[in-house]
Amino acid sequence: MARYTDPLCRICRAHGKKLFLKGDKCYTKKCPLERGRGIPGQKQVTLHFSKPSDYKIHLQEKQRVKSMYGILERQFRRYFEMASSQKKIPTGDKLLEILERRLDNVVFRMGFAPNRRTARQLVNHGHIAVNGKKVTIPSFLVKEGDVIEVREDSRQISVIKESIENASSIPSWLEVNPQAFRGVVKQIPNIPELSLGINSTLIVELYSK
Numbered sequence: 001m002a003r004y005t006d007p008l009c010r011i012c013r014a015h016g017k018k019l020f021l022k023g024d025k026c027y028t029k030k031c032p033l034e035r036g037r038g039i040p041g042q043k044q045v046t047l048h049f050s051k052p053s054d055y056k057i058h059l060q061e062k063q064r065v066k067s068m069y070g071i072l073e074r075q076f077r078r079y080f081e082m083a084s085s086q087k088k089i090p091t092g093d094k095l096l097e098i099l100e101r102r103l104d105n106v107v108f109r110m111g112f113a114p115n116r117r118t119a120r121q122l123v124n125h126g127h128i129a130v131n132g133k134k135v136t137i138p139s140f141l142v143k144e145g146d147v148i149e150v151r152e153d154s155r156q157i158s159v160i161k162e163s164i165e166n167a168s169s170i171p172s173w174l175e176v177n178p179q180a181f182r183g184v185v186k187q188i189p190n191i192p193e194l195s196l197g198i199n200s201t202l203i204v205e206l207y208s209k
Contacts, residue, residue, distance in 0.1 A: 058206035061199055068198075069099050070116055075139070080207050092200025093191040100189045103128065103148070104138035110176045110183040111167025112150055112160055127154035142185050150181040 052060075066076050083094035099105065104120040107128055113119035120138045122128055128135060129151050130142065142148065150160055164178045171194065176183040191200075 055206075058202045061202040062206055065099070065198055065200075065203065068116075069102065069105060070120060071099070077207075080203070084204075084207075090200075092204045095203065096191045096194075096196060096198060096200055097189055098141065100191070100194075101141045101143075102138065103130065103135060103140040103142060106142050106148055106174070106183075106185070109171055110148060110174055111164055111170060111178065112181070112183075114159065114163045114166070118159060118163075122150075122154075122157075122160070127151055127157065127160070144185055144187050146185045148183045148185070155181050 062076075066073070071079075079098045080091075080095055083089075083098060084091045086094060089097070100109075104116055104123050107113050107119035107122060108116045112128075113122055123138045123140075124136055126134050126136050127150060129149050130140065131147050134151065154160065160181075164181070167176075167178065170176050170183075171189065173185065173187050173189045173194075174183055175186050
């Protein structure tokens with residue numbers, strides 16, 4: 001699978017919005033966007049552009065979400081097909097629900113990692129267990145009642161301990177016991193209640209064209 005190896009801050013600069021890919025740095029003045037850094041490769045001059053097309057607006061939202069969750073096009077398309085194949089929940093909300101239920105995202109949301117990229121590495125390297133069993137697949141989709149924990153042999157890893165100490169608020173659909181390095185999926189995430197700042201309707205409209 002292709003892997004992005006350039007500086008993560010370039011992604012946020014390209015989208016013109018914070019995607020919180022660097023963890024704590026994103027909340028400080030060290031963030032390039034806080035320092036007024038613009039799109040990579042463009043001189044900082046005032047330019048007059050025409051209004052972006054609808055297609056560009058739709059595409060930018062999709063690319064932003066893919067960058068946030070660290071997913072490539074083929075997998076993202078598969079998630080969209082999964083979301084559109086069910087009829088109970090709006091497709092856009094179901095798509096975001098699937099993305100939130102990814103194990104690497106849950107590890108990040110529980111505060112065991114400072115960002116999703118680090119969470120993905122922790123999962124890949126076998127530091128995370130689900131219901132007592134080691135899981136090394138970042139795309140593993142958790143379900144209600146699943147117990148996510150840092151394996152006992154991995155609890156002294158500095159990045160995990162520091163992340164737990166600096167963890168901010170935990171989403172309401174998760175419950176975490178930081179002292180035990182363990183969390184529980186209380187319920188499937190209700191996307192309209194989470195305020196993720198994502199306009200999933202634009203993504204649905206893009207794929208529906």
